[in-house]
Amino acid sequence: MIKKIFFQSIFFNFFFLKEVFAAESGGMPQLNPEFWVSQIFWLTLTFGILYVVLSKLILPKISVNLELRKSQIQENIEAAESQRENSESKLKEYDEIISKSKLEAKNIFKEAREKALKTINSKRETLDKQIDEEIKKAEQEISILKKGAPEKINKIAIETSSELVKKLIGTDVNNSSLSAIVDDLSKKNRNKYYDN
Amino acid sequence: MAANPMTQFEVYRIGPEIKIGVFDISFTNASLFMVLSSLAILIIFNIGSKKNSMLPNKIQLLAELSYSFVAKMISDTAGSKAKPYFAFIFSLFMFVLFCNMFGMIPYTFTVTSHIIVTFVLASFIFISVTIIGFIKHGFGYLKLFVPSGVPVVLLPLIVIIEIISYLSRPISLSVRLFANMMAGHTMMKVFGGFVISLGIVGGWLPLSFSVALTGLEILVAFLQAYVFAILTCIYLNDALNLHH
Numbered sequence: 001m002i003k004k005i006f007f008q009s010i011f012f013n014f015f016f017l018k019e020v021f022a023a024e025s026g027g028m029p030q031l032n033p034e035f036w037v038s039q040i041f042w043l044t045l046t047f048g049i050l051y052v053v054l055s056k057l058i059l060p061k062i063s064v065n066l067e068l069r070k071s072q073i074q075e076n077i078e079a080a081e082s083q084r085e086n087s088e089s090k091l092k093e094y095d096e097i098i099s100k101s102k103l104e105a106k107n108i109f110k111e112a113r114e115k116a117l118k119t120i121n122s123k124r125e126t127l128d129k130q131i132d133e134e135i136k137k138a139e140q141e142i143s144i145l146k147k148g149a150p151e152k153i154n155k156i157a158i159e160t161s162s163e164l165v166k167k168l169i170g171t172d173v174n175n176s177s178l179s180a181i182v183d184d185l186s187k188k189n190r191n192k193y194y195d196n
Numbered sequence: 197m198a199a200n201p202m203t204q205f206e207v208y209r210i211g212p213e214i215k216i217g218v219f220d221i222s223f224t225n226a227s228l229f230m231v232l233s234s235l236a237i238l239i240i241f242n243i244g245s246k247k248n249s250m251l252p253n254k255i256q257l258l259a260e261l262s263y264s265f266v267a268k269m270i271s272d273t274a275g276s277k278a279k280p281y282f283a284f285i286f287s288l289f290m291f292v293l294f295c296n297m298f299g300m301i302p303y304t305f306t307v308t309s310h311i312i313v314t315f316v317l318a319s320f321i322f323i324s325v326t327i328i329g330f331i332k333h334g335f336g337y338l339k340l341f342v343p344s345g346v347p348v349v350l351l352p353l354i355v356i357i358e359i360i361s362y363l364s365r366p367i368s369l370s371v372r373l374f375a376n377m378m379a380g381h382t383m384m385k386v387f388g389g390f391v392i393s394l395g396i397v398g399g400w401l402p403l404s405f406s407v408a409l410t411g412l413e414i415l416v417a418f419l420q421a422y423v424f425a426i427l428t429c430i431y432l433n434d435a436l437n438l439h440h
Contacts, residue, residue: 029206030378035226036312037219039207042227043313047291050234054241054290055283061245062263065256068248 150186157182201385205309205378225305226313233294233307241290262290269426274433281432288317289425296377296417300410308420309377311370318370321428329435340434369427376420380413 158178165173209222244259252260266286270278278285292308299306307313329337341358342351387409390402 028202028378030309030311030374032207035207035209035220035222035224038221038224039226039310039312040316041219041221042223042230043307043316046227046230046234047287047317050237050291051284051287053238054287058238058241058245059263059283059286062241062259065245065248066260066263069250072250 154179154182154186157186201382201389204305204381204385207305207310226307226310229295229298229305229307233291233298236298237287237290237294262286266425269422270429273426273429275437277436278429278432285425285428285432288321288428289421292317292373292424293418293421296421297414299377299381300414300417306377306381308373309381311374314370314374315366317424318366318373321369321431322366325428325431325435328432329438332436333438337435337438339438365431369424373420373424376416380409380416384409384413 158175161178161182162173162175165171165178207224207226209224210228211223213220214222240255241259244255244257247256249256263286266289267282270282270285274281295307298304299309329340333339341355341362343354343358346354384406387402387406391399391406394402
């Protein structure tokens with residue numbers, strides 16, 4: 001009996017703690033096989049039930065929960081992404097419309113300016129033509145007047161001189177002789193007054 | 197004289213003696229804590245999985261975090277082929293963790309501080325992994341003992357070493373958990389005994405040690421459960437993905 005305990009103590013001392021054998025009862029309760037079968041039985045039972053319930057009921061639920069949350073978050077992220085893209089494209093469209101309308105406004109402004117310039121130019125041309133024509137007419141009239149002027153002056157000179165002579169002398173003077181004198185005088189003085 | 201630090205590991209009958217044939221399967225304090233641990237796991241994870249809200253509450257978060265923790269551990273060590281064994285490794289990890297943690301409550305019993313419990317778990321894992329390996333690879337599973345790139349001269353020696361290391365897996369796995377638990381709890385008991393025997397004058401030093409040891413033991417309780425589960429994953433990985 002003592003020998004057995006001694007051998008046991010040496011064997012287990014090698015494996016485990018010293019305090020075990022300092023105590024009076026000796027040995028480790030773990031190596032007492034009295035309840036080994038009971039422990040194996042209850043371990044198998046409890047662990048088996050735990051495994052079955054966890055694997056059949058609880059773990060699938062947790063997995064489904066996780067998957068659902070993951071997919072929902074993914075969906076939300078995708079929705080946000082698509083909305084962002086949408087808003088970006090809208091912004092682009094808006095920018096395009098603005099730039100287009102700016103261009104159009106520029107074009108319209110240009111066209112209007114050109115039109116106005118054209119009308120102004122054409123009006124000016126017609127006006128210039130009219131002015132030119134009037135000037136020409138006036139010049140022609142002036143030249144006609146210029147040409148007619150000496151004869152008329154001569155006539156007036158002849159009439160006035162015949163009247164003067166009549167009043168001075170009291171007799172009629174031959175018109176032809178008067179006109180000859182006036183012509184002569186006007187020819188002499190032509191260079192003086194109409195030298196242009 | 198302080199109480200024997202080993203008395204905390206004694207198993208005693210609770211209630212009547214139950215016998216099947218010659219086997220005594222009475223309900224003991226060990227059975228009580230196995231049942232308590234399993235119940236605690238089931239209750240926590242049942243509450244944690246009941247309703248699925250977008251913003252999980254604490255228990256749901258706990259359940260889901262442990263789920264993804266174990267899932268990541270398995271996929272990191274054993275790859276995607278180990279997915280069918282997820283539930284088993286999850287239950288194993290949780291069972292060992294809760295048994296260890298229940299043992300940290302004063303006056304409780306630590307189920308995993310008994311070699312028979314850890315040995316049954318470890319040998320179950322060992323036998324299942326071996327069976328899975330032979331089913332997946334046939335006799336090609338024996339290639340596990342023949343590492344590639346070894347000189348022919350050394351091969352007999354290496355094969356013998358590999359076989360011995362493979363066969364010692366259940367022993368190392370079970371003794372690691374059991375010895376860690378037992379040593380930690382014995383140490384705590386011894387320091388607790390010192391507090392009593394040194395009294396109000398000298399008891400403060402062992403008391404502070406005891407407090408520190410409690411923190412350490414909680415860490416060890418988690419770590420040993422983790423090691424137990426991750427070694428199971430590694431053994432499973434050997435059986436599923438034969439790399440040699």
